[in-house]
Amino acid sequence: MEQELLPTCDREVFQRVWNRVMPQDREGCPIVLESAEEALPAVMVKPAEETEVPCLCLGEASAAWGDQLRAFIDQELAGQRRCQLLTRRVQGSGSRSLAALxxxxxxxxxxxxxxxxxxxxxxYWPAVPGDGMPLQPVPVQLREEFRDCQRGAAAYRAAGAGTADSCLEELFQECAQECESHAWTIRGVLEGL
Incomplete structure (x- = not known):
């Protein structure tokens, strides 16, 4: 067994701290302390066991999702800009709701x-385009934003169902739920006009 020895004073400090944190040996722990009866206490590191490394969460195996992630980022930033512009055209609580969106x-x-x-x-963080959004009546723009949220939720759900990366799937499902919630917030703003 390979061992990495620390200087005596460091070993003693490490052993005192380690005994406070981990008072008994735990299975699977890579640290083994030699017993107190031995003349020179040493800290040994257990050799790593040969195991198959599982697919990492948000790792290189998910690189195929890069284009889709960039497209989602672009859509979210464009939606942010549209909501910001709408806050200037809607009064009261509707404006605050759109600013929150x-x-x-x-x-x-x-x-x-x-x-x-x-x-x-x-x-990846693209520059947000300027005020290039065509000026339409507020209800028409809100209707389009409502539909955009519904399309976004469907796209996130489909992406979540299509990935083997559990972390990416969870992120997509959370985004889908938020989009659905946003659609109902926009409906509320329309009802308040």
Whole structure:
């Protein structure tokens, strides 16, 4: 068994702390302390067992989802911008609801961007386009936003069902639930007009 020995004073400190934290040997623990009866206490590291490494959560095996993640990020940021623009055209509680939706869409884009980074090692955060949205009556824009939330929820659910990465699946399912909730918030804003 390979062992990594620490200097005597470090070993004693380590052993005292370790005994406080882990008073008895636990199965599967890689640290083994030699007994107190031995002349020079040493800390030994158990050799790693040969095991098959499972598919990592948000790992390279999920790289095939890169294009889809970028598309979702783009959609969330565009939705954020649309909601921000609508807050200026809607009064009262509807404006506050739309501002909250814009913030939620930005947070969702950040979570998706983080997943993309963990999978690819590349940070993806596109520039948000300016005020290029065509000016339509507020109810028409809200109706389109409502439908966009429904389409987004369906796309996230389909993506979640199609991935073998449990972490990515969970992220997609959470995003789908948030989109469905946002659709009902938009319906409430329309009812308040």
């Amino acid at each position: 814009a913030a939620d869409k930005r947070r969702r884009a950040k979570r998706l961007s983080t997943a993309y980074f963990l999978i690819s090692g590349v940070r």
